[in-house]
Amino acid sequence: xxxxxxxxxxxxxxxxxxVTLDCTYDTSDQSYGLFWYxxxxxxxxxxxxxxxxxxxxxxxxxxxxxxxxxxxxSANLVISASQLGDSAMYxxxxxxxxxxxxxxxxxxxKGTKLSVKP
Amino acid sequence: KAGxxxxxxxxxxxxxxxxxxxxxxxxxxxxVSWYQQTPGQGLQFLxxxxxxxxxxxxxxxGRFSGRQFSNSRSEMNVSTLELGDSALYLxxxxxxxxxxxxxxxFGSGTQLSVL
Numbered sequence: 001x002x003x004x005x006x007x008x009x010x011x012x013x014x015x016x017x018x019v020t021l022d023c024t025y026d027t028s029d030q031s032y033g034l035f036w037y038x039x040x041x042x043x044x045x046x047x048x049x050x051x052x053x054x055x056x057x058x059x060x061x062x063x064x065x066x067x068x069x070x071x072x073x074s075a076n077l078v079i080s081a082s083q084l085g086d087s088a089m090y091x092x093x094x095x096x097x098x099x100x101x102x103x104x105x106x107x108x109x110k111g112t113k114l115s116v117k118p
Numbered sequence: 119k120a121g122x123x124x125x126x127x128x129x130x131x132x133x134x135x136x137x138x139x140x141x142x143x144x145x146x147x148x149x150v151s152w153y154q155q156t157p158g159q160g161l162q163f164l165x166x167x168x169x170x171x172x173x174x175x176x177x178x179x180g181r182f183s184g185r186q187f188s189n190s191r192s193e194m195n196v197s198t199l200e201l202g203d204s205a206l207y208l209x210x211x212x213x214x215x216x217x218x219x220x221x222x223x224f225g226s227g228t229q230l231s232v233l
Contacts, residue, residue, distance in 0.1 A: 033219060043206060044121075045224035052219060091161065105151070105174050106222065108161035 002027045004092050004109035011114050013082045020067070021077040021112045023092030029053075032096050034075040035106065036066065039089040048090075051075060079114075087116045120145065122225035124209050130231045136197040139228045143190050143211030149173075150192040151222065152184060155206040164207075167192055168214055196230075204232045 003026040013019040025034065036048040051059045051066045059066040067076040079086060090113075093106040123142040131137050143150050152164040163176040167186035184194040190211070196203055206229050210222035 035221075037224075043208070043227040043229075045208065045210070045222075047221045047223070050219045050221070105163045105166060105176070106161075107163075108153075110160045 002029075002094060002096060002107050004094055004107055006092055006109035006112050008112045009110075011112055013079075013086075013114065013116055015084060015116055015118050016081055018078060018080045019082055019114065021079070021090050021092075021114065023075045023077065023109060025073050025075060025092070025094050027073075027094065027096065029096050032094055034066070034068070035093040035095070036064070036075075036077045037091045037093060037108075038086075039091060039111070041088070045091070049077065082116045084116050084118060087114060089113050122209055122211050122223050124207075124225035124228050126228060127226065128229045128231075130233065131199050132233050133199055133201060135199050136195060137199060137230060138193055138195045139207055139209075139230075141192045141194075141209030141211075141225060143192070143209075144223055147211035147213055147223070148190055149212045149214035150186055150190060151210045151212075152192070152194050153208040153210065154178075155208055155227070156204075161208070164194065199232045201232050204230060206230075 005024045032053045034051045037045045039045050049059050049061045049064045049066050051068045063080045065078045089111045091111045092109040125140045149168045151166040153161050155161045166174040170186045181197045186192045206227045208227045210224045212222050
């Protein structure tokens with residue numbers, strides 16, 4: 001069965017420093033997609049970055065980059081130059097692409113609560 | 119462009135009652151998915167609707183049901199509420215173009231408390 005593991009329940013980072021949030025996944029499928037979402041206290045899940053299993057380059061979106069190590073089944077999120085507004089829950093998620101057309105089912109990890117200190 | 123809208127934002131019910139939650143997807147999005155979020159279990163997939171048909175379903179009892187209307191708006195219903203149903207219920211919409219990198223756009227959720 002597919003599974004996402006986030007081993008850091010909480011992380012602290014100093015403002016303007018970089019931080020890495022860990023994510024490992026387990027799947028027997030060759031085709032899958034990996035996502036990171038941010039959930040502020042308002043509750044809304046905000047898409048941050050995507051990495052496909054066949055993508056050879058690590059994904060980047062502004063201050064966010066994904067450190068994808070396929071052999072280790074690892075998809076860590078790196079946030080550069082942390083800002084106070086980055087304080088939130090961060091979720092790693094996976095989609096199995098062989099899902100018969102269904103796109104809505106993401107498997108989520110338990111999340112990491114990031115706190116940015118001024 | 120308006121985001122995903124969920125109503126109501128907060129809801130308090132008692133055990134045994136039923137509840138209906140509403141979700142209006144982003145205009146043009148054809149797929150609506152529902153998730154339950156609790157501190158203990160995290161985010162769990164409930165079901166997905168596409169073109170008024172349930173396309174996928176998570177591992178939840180039959181008390182949890184949903185539907186989608188022709189305008190893509192969706193409702194989910196929980197009957198015979200239990201204390202364990204207290205959770206944040208998130209709705210997400212997507213274009214459903216079948217692309218690998220298709221993002222889900224989430225609403226702010228409905229916080230349901232069962233007393």
